[in-house]
Amino acid sequence: xxxxxVLLDFWPSPFGMRSRIALAEKGIKYEYKEEDLRNKSALxxxxxxxxxxxxxxxxxxxxxxxxxxxxxxxxxVWHDKAPxxxxxxxxxxxxxxxxxxxxxxxxDLGSRVWKTKGEEQATAKKEFIETLKLLExxxxxxxxxxxxxxxxxxxxxxxxxxWFYAYEKCGNFSIEAECPKLIAWAKRCTxxxxxxxxxxxxxxxxDFILEMKKRFGIE
Amino acid sequence: xxxxxxxGAWLSPYVFRVIWALKLKxxxxxxxxxxxxxxxxxxxxxxxxxKKVPVLVHDGKPICESTVILRYIDEIWPQNPLLPADPYDxxxxxxxxxxxxxxxxxxxxxxxxxGEEQQAAVKExxxxxEVMEEHAxxxxxxxxxxxxxxMVDIAFSFVAIWLxxxxxxxxxxxxxxxxxxxVSSWIQNFKSIPVIKxxxxxxxxxxxxxKHGREMMLTSKSN
Numbered sequence: 409x410x411x412x413x414v415l416l417d418f419w420p421s422p423f424g425m426r427s428r429i430a431l432a433e434k435g436i437k438y439e440y441k442e443e444d445l446r447n448k449s450a451l452x453x454x455x456x457x458x459x460x461x462x463x464x465x466x467x468x469x470x471x472x473x474x475x476x477x478x479x480x481x482x483x484x485v486w487h488d489k490a491p492x493x494x495x496x497x498x499x500x501x502x503x504x505x506x507x508x509x510x511x512x513x514x515x516d517l518g519s520r521v522w523k524t525k526g527e528e529q530a531t532a533k534k535e536f537i538e539t540l541k542l543l544e545x546x547x548x549x550x551x552x553x554x555x556x557x558x559x560x561x562x563x564x565x566x567x568x569x570x571w572f573y574a575y576e577k578c579g580n581f582s583i584e585a586e587c588p589k590l591i592a593w594a595k596r597c598t599x600x601x602x603x604x605x606x607x608x609x610x611x612x613x614x615d616f617i618l619e620m621k622k623r624f625g626i627e
Numbered sequence: 628x629x630x631x632x633x634x635g636a637w638l639s640p641y642v643f644r645v646i647w648a649l650k651l652k653x654x655x656x657x658x659x660x661x662x663x664x665x666x667x668x669x670x671x672x673x674x675x676x677x678k679k680v681p682v683l684v685h686d687g688k689p690i691c692e693s694t695v696i697l698r699y700i701d702e703i704w705p706q707n708p709l710l711p712a713d714p715y716d717x718x719x720x721x722x723x724x725x726x727x728x729x730x731x732x733x734x735x736x737x738x739x740x741x742g743e744e745q746q747a748a749v750k751e752x753x754x755x756x757e758v759m760e761e762h763a764x765x766x767x768x769x770x771x772x773x774x775x776x777x778m779v780d781i782a783f784s785f786v787a788i789w790l791x792x793x794x795x796x797x798x799x800x801x802x803x804x805x806x807x808x809x810v811s812s813w814i815q816n817f818k819s820i821p822v823i824k825x826x827x828x829x830x831x832x833x834x835x836x837x838k839h840g841r842e843m844m845l846t847s848k849s850n
Binding site for chain 1: 676685688690691692694695696698699702703714715717718719721722725726758762
């Protein structure tokens with residue numbers, strides 16, 4: 409049976425990138441559809457009526473919403489190649505905990521770094537770095553969060569690396585200076601083809617952020 | 628025989644999620660009540676990142692975050708499965724569990740609100756209930772899990788039980804049966820399930836405690 413896989417996405421979305429990486433890791437052919445978030449397609453609204461957000465993975469006409477759920481779904485359906493979650497339940501739980509931690513912290517703190525100024529920004533930067541340091545500690549000496557190979561937490565977290573340059577420029581700080589091991593991990597991930605072709609260029613993301621700032625009248 | 632410990636707090640909906648899952652699977656466990664205003668060193672050692680309950684400790688290894696705990700329990704003890712076996716159906720269930728998780732903040736928001744803020748909080752609750760009514764519960768006859776409860780039912784338990792406590796102490800009716808017939812029907816079905824009935828939170832104690840707590844909070848706000 410021919411598998412039909414479609415991904416409704418938006419190129420700078422770190423959440424969309426997660427699904428792109430998972431699909432690439434498994435070598436799945438799919439149709440990528442770019443959404444204009446100011447003019448959402450009828451298909452998007454039909455496939456994700458509750459949140460109306462990207463990414464949406466459509467597998468043989470049926471939608472899967474929420475990026476981490478998509479990654480888990482992809483891992484389960486195409487389980488014979490490049491497993492992302494470990495088989496041990498405790499290790500799985502650890503992976504889910506840290507992916508949840510990334511979800512709870514990184515996007516919001518990162519957003520506050522580029523959207524705010526002065527004291528608010530200073531606080532956001534401090535919390536952002538603290539969060540990164542905790543993740544760096546969890547990584548430890550492993551090459552990947554998943555151990556010897558790219559895993560669930562790596563896929564959940566690495567997309568935000570494409571936004572680091574934008575955060576650094578907006579917040580006037582260096583992430584590498586604070587978290588060198590994390591940057592080493594990020595560079596290691598981007599050596600992988602699945603990651604390299606799923607993440608946009610950091611300068612392009614920065615230009616996009618500058619446009620957003622103009623549009624929202626920030627600075 | 629492996630030892631299972633659960634660190635909890637008597638009024639937490641997140642703790643009850645884990646209690647019900649363990650009971651459904653028939654897993655014996657030791658329950659440790661935490662005073663959330665004076666957390667034990669052991670809790671802080673087991674959950675240094677979030678410092679919250681519930682924490683499940685299995686064979687000395689801690690698992691934190693209620694949904695992560697539920698999925699762990701479901702995998703270690705496969706009897707009475709809490710999630711569908713089919714990957715797609717499971718993805719849909721996980722979507723609704725995440726939706727419920729993401730709306731949990733509404734409890735505290737409503738509890739703390741007064742005046743205009745309360746109106747805004749009520750509006751958010753109504754929006755959430757509408758999504759349950761018009762989307763989540765479409766095609767659901769009795770419970771999300773069919774004739775038995777599953778993880779989705781458990782995830783929405785804060786709507787089934789804790790919303791009622793809030794309505795009671797605030798003197799508001801938010802989940803009106805004529806406005807939300809499917810939700811109301813689901814709530815009744817949920818509350819009639821034996822494992823829920825037999826392990827029901829002390830809602831009277833909660834009402835008294837929370838009513839008093841709210842009065843103290845509002846008085847100190849206005850001072």
